[in-house]
Amino acid sequence: MRVLVLGAGVVGTTTAYYLARDGHEVTVVDRAPGPGLWTSYANGALLTASTSDSWAAPGTPLKILRWLGRADAPMRLRLHALPGLAGWGLRFLRECREDRWRANTRATFALASLSLDAFRELCAAEPGLAFDRNPPGLLKLFRDELSMGSAVRAAGLYRELGLPLATLDADACVREEPALAPIRERIAGGVLYPTDESGDAYQFTRSLAARCAGLGVAFRHDVTVEALEPDSGRIAAVRTSAGRLAADAIVLALGPQSPAVARTVGLRLPVYPAKGYSVTVEVDGWNRAPRRPIADDGRKAAVVPLGRRVRVAGTVEFAGHDTRLDAARGRMLLEALADILPECPRDGRVEHWAGLRPLTSDGRPILGPTRWPNLYLNTGHGPLGWTLACGSGLALAALLRSGEPPIDLAPFAWPRPAAGGLS
Numbered sequence: 495m496r497v498l499v500l501g502a503g504v505v506g507t508t509t510a511y512y513l514a515r516d517g518h519e520v521t522v523v524d525r526a527p528g529p530g531l532w533t534s535y536a537n538g539a540l541l542t543a544s545t546s547d548s549w550a551a552p553g554t555p556l557k558i559l560r561w562l563g564r565a566d567a568p569m570r571l572r573l574h575a576l577p578g579l580a581g582w583g584l585r586f587l588r589e590c591r592e593d594r595w596r597a598n599t600r601a602t603f604a605l606a607s608l609s610l611d612a613f614r615e616l617c618a619a620e621p622g623l624a625f626d627r628n629p630p631g632l633l634k635l636f637r638d639e640l641s642m643g644s645a646v647r648a649a650g651l652y653r654e655l656g657l658p659l660a661t662l663d664a665d666a667c668v669r670e671e672p673a674l675a676p677i678r679e680r681i682a683g684g685v686l687y688p689t690d691e692s693g694d695a696y697q698f699t700r701s702l703a704a705r706c707a708g709l710g711v712a713f714r715h716d717v718t719v720e721a722l723e724p725d726s727g728r729i730a731a732v733r734t735s736a737g738r739l740a741a742d743a744i745v746l747a748l749g750p751q752s753p754a755v756a757r758t759v760g761l762r763l764p765v766y767p768a769k770g771y772s773v774t775v776e777v778d779g780w781n782r783a784p785r786r787p788i789a790d791d792g793r794k795a796a797v798v799p800l801g802r803r804v805r806v807a808g809t810v811e812f813a814g815h816d817t818r819l820d821a822a823r824g825r826m827l828l829e830a831l832a833d834i835l836p837e838c839p840r841d842g843r844v845e846h847w848a849g850l851r852p853l854t855s856d857g858r859p860i861l862g863p864t865r866w867p868n869l870y871l872n873t874g875h876g877p878l879g880w881t882l883a884c885g886s887g888l889a890l891a892a893l894l895r896s897g898e899p900p901i902d903l904a905p906f907a908w909p910r911p912a913a914g915g916l917s
Contacts, residue, residue, distance in 0.1 A: 495894065498523065498732060498739055500719050500755065501747035501873075504534040504699045508883040509745055509872055511616075511702055512891035514709035521741070522703075522711060523734060525718040530699030533749045533879060536772045536847035538807035539798040540787060541691040541881045542632055543610055543657055546603035547648065548857025549810075549876075550589035565822055568794035572813040579812055582766045585855035596651065598856050601905035603655050605859070606878065608901050609885025610691060616884055620705055625697035626801040628786050632690035633662075633671055635681060635834070637792035642683040645791065649685050660686045673784040676836045692787045694800050695880045719748065721758035722869070729759065729869045743894060745870045750815065750850040752873040763860055763908060765874045767815050767850035772807035773827045774800070776842030788834060795830040804838060806831040810851075819848050851877050861886050861906035862893065870894075871908060 495518045499510045502524035514520045526532055561567030571579070589598060617623060636642040649659055664681040668674050674681065703713065718735040722744070725731075731738040746752055750767035777783055783804065789796040795808030806827045811820070824846045831838055853876040854860060860874040872890055875882050889899040904911055 495519070495743060496741040497521070497743045497745065497894070498741035499745045499747060500732065501749060502526065502529040502703065502713060502715070503532055503747070503749055504530060504695050504880050504883045505749070505872055505875060505886060506745070506747035507699050507703050507706065509747055509887035509890050510706050510711050511709070512887040513894065514706055514711045516891050516895050518894070520706070520711045521714060521739070522706075523714045523717050523719060523732070523739065525716065527715050528700065529703040529713065530696045533849045533851060534695045534699050535849060536774060536805070536845065537695050537770065537849060537880065538772065538796055538877065539692050539694060539800060539805050540632065540796060541610060541613060542687070543603060543606040543881070544632060544634070544652060544659070544687040544690055545878065545881070546599050546606045547651070548589065548595055548598040548602065549853070550586050550598065550855060550857055551595045552590055552592050554590050555587060566826060568809050570809070570811045572811065572816070575812050575814040578814055579766060582764055582855050585764055589856045594856070598858055599651060600655065601858055602878070602882075603652070603657070604901060605885050605906070606881050608888070609882050610689070612884035612888045613691065620702070623698065623701045623705070625693040625695070625701060627691070627693040628799060630689055630691055631786040632687045632692070632789060633667065633786065634685045634687070634789045635667065635674070635791060636683055637680055637790075638682050641791050645685055658688055660688070662686055671784055671786065671788060673782055673835055673837070674788070677834070690787075692798050698880070719751070719755055722755060724759050724866065727867070729866050743868045743870065745872055745890060747872040749852040749873060749879070752852065752871070756871075759866065759869070761864060761908070763871070763874065764855050765852045765860070766812070766855075768853040768876065769811040769813050769817065769848055770807065770851050770877065771809050771811075771820075771823045771827060772805055772847050773824055773831070774803050774805045774845045774847070775831070775838070775840060776802060776844075777804050777839050778802040778842065780839050782837055784835065790830065790834050793830040793833060795827060795834070797831060797834050804831070804835070806834075815850065817848055817850060819846055823848075851879070853877070856910070858906055859886060860908045861889065862903040862908070864908070
């Protein structure tokens, strides 16, 4: 079967890999000059089943109200973005009920668990992939007893779902990660998730794309997808800046650009671009670098070692499709790095980045078939793009192969099932 994958980020590239492995003739189309150069380029570098809980949570509306007008707010709303955010925002607020949050988290966790298993199997099958992979584990850090208590309650849901974890006091946090010794007195405790993964998503995507090429996948870069063209109940072609392309099946995996393309055939996807920031610092020669990622709840930032670099990522900004860097957000992240790892050298090369994460209002990606029998969706992964990429690609490939994916895709369908809170 000829399959056209629209999007060469980590989700699209991973999907192309599984399709090619099944023997399909796969072409990937992307407007960037290479794979992984948009949302996947300098993201948070984490694959974490332990962050499957949706941002639409019971306490989120009050937090947003407290953060309004604050330039240093972890979640910031830009006024010019409000008109386009209204409908999405109302759906987001509906999903903040306790029952909806738990249902959304359970669904996303099931996909994340499948995905991390698939990720490890892929890495074992493709030992040549190079992406500064760290030893497994993520340490979530808390600065006060109230936050620690809330974390323990939230961890209870993951424990119910079977995710390994351990609650730690301050001394245990430092034993687990000696780089935290300088801030020992400011730590209330932590939660260790020993099976989470981390590494450089861009390097992973680029390395996997090279493997895809070896399997016969054709990559067409610097080509913008403009519209889908229906005919006789199917998608007859994809109109691009390089002309019309036709295939037996089409997978829409364009991240934040997916809604605009989907609208050309009447599909309105509730995906909004949430801008995230990161700063990557060269620390070559630092002997006391952390061994695994640290997520600091107080700072709303995660620090991830990446070979000879350290990346700190965090904050979210609702600003439409604006990808311009805000210097103040970059300074916030550098301050967070200094606060979490005071000994981290900061005289090396520093790279600032901002990218758009395709966020659905319920936190679940949109994955599966559409009313057009040859059009499939694989988008809306929000901050969990790399976490969910292998599971999403594996499920899509199984859907095309046998119609029997390895996980129930009903929670990720579009339109959502009636119980999903969206329509």
